[in-house]
Amino acid sequence: xxxxxxxxxxxxxxxxxxxxxxxxxxxxxxxxxxxxxxxxxxxxxxxxxxxxxxxxxxxxxxxxxxxxxxxxxxxxxxxxxxxxxxxxxxxxxxxxxxxxxxxxxxxxxxxxxxxxxxxxxxxxxxxxxxxxxxxxxxxxxxxxxxxxxxxxxxxxxxxxxxxxxxxxxxxxxxxxxxxxxxxxxxxxxxxxxxxxxxxxxxxxxxxxxxxxxxxxxx
Amino acid sequence: xxxxxxxxxxxxxxxxxxxxxxxxxxxxxxxxxxxxxxxxxxxxxxxxxxxxxxxxxxxxxxxxxxxxxxxxxxxxxxxxxxxxxxxxxxxxxxxxxxxxxxxxxxxxxxxxxxxxxxxxxxxxxxxxxxxxxxxxxxxxxxxxxxxxxxxxxxxxxxxxxxxxxxxxxxxxxxxxxxxxxxxxxxxxxxxxxxxxxxxxxxxxxxxxxxxxxxxxxxxxxxxxxxxxxxxxxxxxxxxxxxxxxxxxxxxxxxxxxxxxxxxxxxxxxxxxxxxxxxxxxxxxxxxxxxxxxxxxxxxxxxxxxxxxxxxxxxxxxxxxxxxxxxxxxxxxxxxxxxxxxxxxxxxxxxxxxxxxxxxxxxxxxxxxxxxxxxxxxxxxxxxxxxxxxxxxxxxxxxxxxxxxxxxxx
Numbered sequence: 322x323x324x325x326x327x328x329x330x331x332x333x334x335x336x337x338x339x340x341x342x343x344x345x346x347x348x349x350x351x352x353x354x355x356x357x358x359x360x361x362x363x364x365x366x367x368x369x370x371x372x373x374x375x376x377x378x379x380x381x382x383x384x385x386x387x388x389x390x391x392x393x394x395x396x397x398x399x400x401x402x403x404x405x406x407x408x409x410x411x412x413x414x415x416x417x418x419x420x421x422x423x424x425x426x427x428x429x430x431x432x433x434x435x436x437x438x439x440x441x442x443x444x445x446x447x448x449x450x451x452x453x454x455x456x457x458x459x460x461x462x463x464x465x466x467x468x469x470x471x472x473x474x475x476x477x478x479x480x481x482x483x484x485x486x487x488x489x490x491x492x493x494x495x496x497x498x499x500x501x502x503x504x505x506x507x508x509x510x511x512x513x514x515x516x517x518x519x520x521x522x523x524x525x526x527x528x529x530x531x532x533x534x535x536x537x538x539x
Numbered sequence: 540x541x542x543x544x545x546x547x548x549x550x551x552x553x554x555x556x557x558x559x560x561x562x563x564x565x566x567x568x569x570x571x572x573x574x575x576x577x578x579x580x581x582x583x584x585x586x587x588x589x590x591x592x593x594x595x596x597x598x599x600x601x602x603x604x605x606x607x608x609x610x611x612x613x614x615x616x617x618x619x620x621x622x623x624x625x626x627x628x629x630x631x632x633x634x635x636x637x638x639x640x641x642x643x644x645x646x647x648x649x650x651x652x653x654x655x656x657x658x659x660x661x662x663x664x665x666x667x668x669x670x671x672x673x674x675x676x677x678x679x680x681x682x683x684x685x686x687x688x689x690x691x692x693x694x695x696x697x698x699x700x701x702x703x704x705x706x707x708x709x710x711x712x713x714x715x716x717x718x719x720x721x722x723x724x725x726x727x728x729x730x731x732x733x734x735x736x737x738x739x740x741x742x743x744x745x746x747x748x749x750x751x752x753x754x755x756x757x758x759x760x761x762x763x764x765x766x767x768x769x770x771x772x773x774x775x776x777x778x779x780x781x782x783x784x785x786x787x788x789x790x791x792x793x794x795x796x797x798x799x800x801x802x803x804x805x806x807x808x809x810x811x812x813x814x815x816x817x818x819x820x821x822x823x824x825x826x827x828x829x830x831x832x833x834x835x836x837x838x839x840x841x842x843x844x845x846x847x848x849x850x851x852x853x854x855x856x857x858x859x860x861x862x863x864x865x866x867x868x869x870x871x872x873x874x875x876x877x878x879x880x881x882x883x884x885x886x887x888x889x890x891x892x893x894x895x896x897x898x899x900x901x902x903x904x905x906x907x908x909x910x911x912x913x914x915x916x917x918x919x920x921x922x923x924x925x926x927x928x929x930x931x932x933x934x935x936x937x938x939x940x941x942x943x944x945x946x947x948x
Contacts, residue, residue, distance in 0.1 A: 327730055330568060331826075334561035341560075342553055345889075349882025415879035417545050464851060468858035475868045528866040 344366040347390050356412045357421035363405050364428055370398045370433055371439075378443060388447030395450065397439060399489040402433060403481070406492055426459065434502045437491050441521060451538045452489045453477060454518040457509065459494035470515045472528055477517070479531045488538070543845075545883065551841065552886050554833065559893055562726050569729045573904070576687030576779050585681060586664030590654045594672035595626040595872060602634050602641060604675040605668075610682045616641045618672075619658050622648025627672075631882060651738075652754035652761035659745075659753050667743045674739035674786040675703065681783035684742045694747035694774025695766060696735040697724070699905065703785035711917055712745040712925045713788040715902065718913075722901035725780045731822045733776040734831060735763045740784035740926075747774050759811075761803025767813055770823045783909070796932065802938035806831060835933060840929035895922060 377394050379388040409426060416422040437454055444450050455477055460466045474492075476480065481490045495514050509518060517525045519537040541549075566573075591598050598618065605616055618631040620643060631643045644658055655669065665847050666688060668681060676698075684696040699721040702714035727733050736743070751768040752759040766776055788810060789795040810832055816824035817832075863870045898921070902913055 330561065330564050330730070334557055334564050337560045337564070338553060338557040341556060342549075345552075345882070345886050349885070352882060356582075411879050415881040417881045417883050418541055464855050465858055468855050468862060471855075471859045472862040472866055472868065475863060476866050479868055528862055530867045532867075 335507065346418065353416050353419045353421060354413060356416065357419070357425060358383070359424070360412055360422060360425045362407070364425055367398075367402050367405060367429075367432060370401060371435055374398050374439060375432070378439060388443075388449060391443055392447060392450050393486075395436070395443060396486045396489055399440075399491060402429065402436070403490055403492070405429070406433075419532055423459075426494065427499070430494050430497045430502070431499050433491050433493045434499055436503070437493070437505070438501070440489060440491075444520070450489060450520075451484075451487055452518075452520055454481070454521075455490065455492040455515065456495045456506065456518070457492065457515040458496050460496055466515070469528070473515050473517065476528060476531060476534070480534055483531060484535070484538075544848075545941045547844065548883055549674060549886075550836065552883075552890055555894075557645055559890075559897060562723060562897070565726050565729050568725075569615065572729070573725060574908075576683045576781055577689055579682075579686045580689055581687060582612050583663040583666045584612050584614045585610060585666045585683055585685070586614055586662040586745075587668045587670055588619060588655060588658050588662065589616065589670050589672050590619045590621055590651050590658075591623060591627050591631070591672035592621040592648065592651075593623045593627060594624075595630055595879050597673040598627055598630050599634065601670060601672050601675055602638075602815040603677075605670055606638060606640070607678045608676065608681045611679045613640065613681070614664050615662070617662065618643050619654045620645045621651065621654045622646065631880060652756040652758065655761070656756065662745065665745055667745050667748060669738065669741050669743070670698055671738040671740075671786060672786075674700075674784050676740045676784040678781055679741060680779075680782035681742065682785055684779045687777040687779065688742075688744055690775065690777075692773065692775045693777055694744050694769040694772075695736045695776045696742045696778070696779060697733060697785040698740055698779045700737055700739045701783050701785050701905075701909070702788045704787065707790055710788050710790060712801055712921055713795070715898070715913055715918060715921045717788070718905040719898055719901045721780070721905055725778050728776070728778040730826065731770075731775055732827050732830070733778055734766060734827050735760070736766050736776060737785040738762050744774075747772075747863070748786070752786070755812075758805055758808050759801050760809065762767065763805055764809050764812065767809055767823060768823075770827065771813065771816065781908070796935075797871055799929075800933040800936045800939060803835075803933055804940045806835065807937065807940045810835070835937075838930040838933040839937060842934055891922070895919075898922060 375379055377386055377391050401497045406429065409422065409429060413426065437452070440450060440452050444452070455473060457470045457473070458466065461470065477490055477492070481488060495502065495506065509521065509524065511518070511524060513526055515526070519525070519534075523537050589598070589601060589605070594601075596781075602616060602618065616638070618634065618641065620628045628643070628645060631638055631641075631645075634641045635643045639765055644661070646654060646657060649657075659667070666685065670676060680698055684698055687693045687696045700717055701721070702710055702717050705711050705714045724733055743765075748765070751765065751772060753765075755764045755768075758764040769776060789798050810828065813823065813828060817828055818824050860870050895918070898918055902918070906912060
């Protein structure tokens with residue numbers, strides 16, 4: 322093998338690696354894009370449902386809609402985006418190359434913030450709604466806090482499974498630069514995360530058992 | 540922008556892919572030459588040096604196997620007794636009496652490199668074969684290696700080193716490793732990049748060894764250092780793939796670990812000695828040194844990162860379990876074990892499959908003439924467990940090297 326050929330083989334291997342690697346990355350980005358497209362479709366559907374929920378709230382004054390109907394509509398919507406949040410978590414864990422899912426996550430957090438705000442208003446008019454808002458951090462390095470969040474997630478999931486449609490569970494990531502959410506958090510004087518807010522009255526920072534949590538409901 | 544850990548992972552994949560392609564392309568471009576060896580035109584005289592320290596169990600068989608060589612111009616076999624405390628000297632003397640070509644050079648213990656340097660002063664041959672006292676060259680071995688010296692720029696030739704007595708699992712693992720190394724070393728030979736002519740059997744041009752002033756007694760791996768020195772001084776190093784030498788590999792994890800620590804420390808010493816050649820001095824500075832250094836850095840860094848990630852995960856699992864128990868909620872839920880593969884997982888799997896194919900191909904090629912076969916399980920274990928031990932050895936040897944705590948034995 323002549324010296325020139327030796328040089329060639331180093332470059333040939335390099336270009337082949339670049340090509341293979343590039344194709345792998347392109348394929349990876351394409352797959353992630355497909356997932357984020359799916360998540361986007363879900364988001365648009367949920368967005369429409371939220372507007373519908375807003376519209377229903379407006380109809381409350383005209384007595385065309387009862388509090389029960391409005392409550393049911395909000396529960397259904399909240400349950401829908403709660404399930405979608407879990408689906409999004411799964412997408413998120415396999416999204417490594419692009420930030421597309423992170424952007425959708427932020428949109429969902431805004432949607433959930435709007436839902437929370439809407440529910441605050443609905444409670445003022447109807448009063449018979451139980452909400453649990455779970456405020457957590459999306460990007461978290463602190464191992465202790467991350468472990469706390471994992472366990473809060475399990476406790477609240479257990480609570481939701483037990484109480485079903487009696488409870489509206491709204492998990493919202495706090496660190497997504499949502500200004501309206503920042504104001505809400507300020508209004509309730511929440512200083513640390515993760516935090517769980519029951520009916521805008523009780524704020525918990527430390528874990529409690531599902532049985533203890535049930536006591537906070539109407 | 541991907542996370543730092545993702546970028547690091549992609550860099551590892553890129554480097555692994557590069558070497559996989561480099562080896563594959565080099566093989567494809569040279570496959571006809573793998574099992575060939577140059578014709579011998581000149582009748583080179585060969586001296587064989589067998590350095591021995593407490594080798595009473597194997598020295599006789601080693602000498603007998605060298606004597607069986609089909610190369611006619613083997614002028615002498617010098618057993619260098621490096622101050623053995625067992626019966627090595629007694630056995631060597633008996634062999635000296637029995638065979639006219641065998642000579643014993645008895646000296647106080649001073650290490651392998653110094654023993655060889657002392658013996659180099661008295662050897663007669665134009666070529667010098669160095670054979671470890673626990674290694675057994677095939678009768679064709681020397682003959683198949685000598686032809687390479689027809690090229691005056693060739694300073695050293697090595698051959699396939701295979702494990703003898705694969706009577707336990709550790710030796711079976713080393714047998715696979717040695718075969719894969721033999722294949723990659725042959726490929727590196729086509730790139731003028733053989734970085735070691737290991738002790739079990741290495742053939743040197745005497746004038747080349749004299750030019751580099753023999754072996755470096757301060758280096759823990761005098762064979763690596765001598766090879767780099769030869770390349771540094773413009774010599775080529777070649778490998779004969781058709782012949783072989785078998786050697787006794789460590790049979791316990793402790794002995795294996797000690798041996799590998801020595802090899803790695805020798806590697807660090809050699810890198811340090813030739814650091815001035817980085818990206819200079821031809822193939823040594825442009826490929827061998829970076830290859831050696833990158834593999835050390837990647838191994839150490841990769842293992843450190845792995846340990847860090849595992850520690851974080853263990854700590855996180857511990858805290859989650861503790862909090863879950865306190866809150867009377869499930870310690871594990873289905874979501875905890877659900878696996879959502881990412882593109883990185885796919886790339887990792889592809890790389891593993893390519894690596895597996897490479898190892899199987901190397902084994903098939905090396906086994907071609909020796910009628911041996913490794914079990915699928917052994918190869919998988921080799922790739923998933925045995926190879927992972929290497930970075931651990933790298934880190935321990937780096938630590939020992941940095942604090943200066945090392946000796947030949």
